[in-house]
Amino acid sequence: MSGDTRKPARFLPYGKQSISEDDIAAVVRVLRSDWLTQGPAIPEFEEAMCKRVGAQYAVAVSNATAALHIACIALGLGPGQLLWTSPNTFVASANCARYCGAEVDFVDIDPDTLNMSMPALNAKLEMAQRQGRLPDVVVPVHFGGLPCDMHEIARLAARYGFSVLEDASHAVGAEYRDERTGSCSYSDVAVFSFHPVKVMTTGEGGMLLTNDRQLWEKLCLLRSHGTTRNSDQMASESHGSWYYEQVLLGYNYRMTDIQAALGISQLSRLDEFLARRRLLARRYDKLLSGLAVRTQMEVATAQSANHLYPARIVSPNVDRRQVFDQLRSAGIGVNVHYIPVHTQPYYSALGFKRGDFPEAEKYYAQAISLPLHFELTDSDQDYIVAELERALAEHPGVA
Numbered sequence: 001m002s003g004d005t006r007k008p009a010r011f012l013p014y015g016k017q018s019i020s021e022d023d024i025a026a027v028v029r030v031l032r033s034d035w036l037t038q039g040p041a042i043p044e045f046e047e048a049m050c051k052r053v054g055a056q057y058a059v060a061v062s063n064a065t066a067a068l069h070i071a072c073i074a075l076g077l078g079p080g081q082l083l084w085t086s087p088n089t090f091v092a093s094a095n096c097a098r099y100c101g102a103e104v105d106f107v108d109i110d111p112d113t114l115n116m117s118m119p120a121l122n123a124k125l126e127m128a129q130r131q132g133r134l135p136d137v138v139v140p141v142h143f144g145g146l147p148c149d150m151h152e153i154a155r156l157a158a159r160y161g162f163s164v165l166e167d168a169s170h171a172v173g174a175e176y177r178d179e180r181t182g183s184c185s186y187s188d189v190a191v192f193s194f195h196p197v198k199v200m201t202t203g204e205g206g207m208l209l210t211n212d213r214q215l216w217e218k219l220c221l222l223r224s225h226g227t228t229r230n231s232d233q234m235a236s237e238s239h240g241s242w243y244y245e246q247v248l249l250g251y252n253y254r255m256t257d258i259q260a261a262l263g264i265s266q267l268s269r270l271d272e273f274l275a276r277r278r279l280l281a282r283r284y285d286k287l288l289s290g291l292a293v294r295t296q297m298e299v300a301t302a303q304s305a306n307h308l309y310p311a312r313i314v315s316p317n318v319d320r321r322q323v324f325d326q327l328r329s330a331g332i333g334v335n336v337h338y339i340p341v342h343t344q345p346y347y348s349a350l351g352f353k354r355g356d357f358p359e360a361e362k363y364y365a366q367a368i369s370l371p372l373h374f375e376l377t378d379s380d381q382d383y384i385v386a387e388l389e390r391a392l393a394e395h396p397g398v399a
Helices: 021-031 041-053 064-074 092-099 118-131 150-160 213-223 257-267 270-287 320-329 358-366 378-394
Strands: 057-061 082-085 103-106 137-139 163-167 189-193 206-210 293-295 309-313 367-370
Touching: 021 257, 041 057, 041 206, 041 257, 057 064, 057 213, 057 257, 064 092, 064 163, 064 189, 064 206, 064 213, 082 092, 092 103, 092 137, 118 150, 137 150, 150 163, 206 213, 257 270, 270 309, 270 378, 309 358, 320 367, 320 378, 358 367
Parallel strands: 082 103, 082 137, 137 163, 163 189
Antiparallel strands: 057 206, 189 206, 293 309, 309 367
């Protein structure tokens, strides 16, 4: 193996933001302006993102969990209804249904892509139709930044009548069938996350994309307390320029202009971020090719945003936990994405149990996410792989 394999002087996190002087200047301009929130930077960011991905409408919000929540409400999800998602995701992808009083179920993953399995989804839908309990909303999760098979999901949505909410939190900048993720060509709504470990950041922050004007109008209301100054949405005539009405029960899920300014600046750097992440991912592929690890499969119809680089410790003679701990001790901030949602105590109390979704559970037992971010250097990466190779050799055991 080539490259500098000496221990770095700094901790290497699995993900981190990259903030430039231009980013800082963009935020400072807002801080010196008259608007810190609910000002002109919000629609500017939304318009820029629509232009980037090819969607008609965007709604910037405080975080992606808020985005998932109000997307479910806007799609009509509520008590007595059902949402399906992947067990290989963060809990927010399922919790958004519970916030609405709806039920949750899961569809197991494909062991190669680590996304929702299309054969499993087909089989589950066929059974659900026989049982008269089809989902109202399906949330495919673009795990690690790799888009799901959205063409097939859209076909099934048309056949079985469910809405599609893309959890594209990992997938800002990803592409599917020569379209950019977020275009909503195969979904009703898509959600992005701008958390600092994601491909681009606004600090905290999220965004919803849609091509449905009615959904967009409802999402805008839900983002800001359900209030409006638009006379077309009011129940009575305006009392004056100060007048507003609350027309539904909404939330304070607004993004600030400070965040939006950072988002606009970061969006201008997105291609640079993506190019570096893709180079590092292909470099990992090459460096890891001789080790007993399995990586996320590339798909001919999709281009990942490479938010994560998940590696599976596939040798039965290697203890994943000891490998993880040794890498952390060596200053490498590996992580695990994700603990299957159905095994969390909250969901276990709802009746889910281990063994329900075996592919997700098998993946979790083997998974380590290696550091991948814009500021990771080639020598950092050489060191990470050398330490992983050392740990695999030094920690035989039962996986």
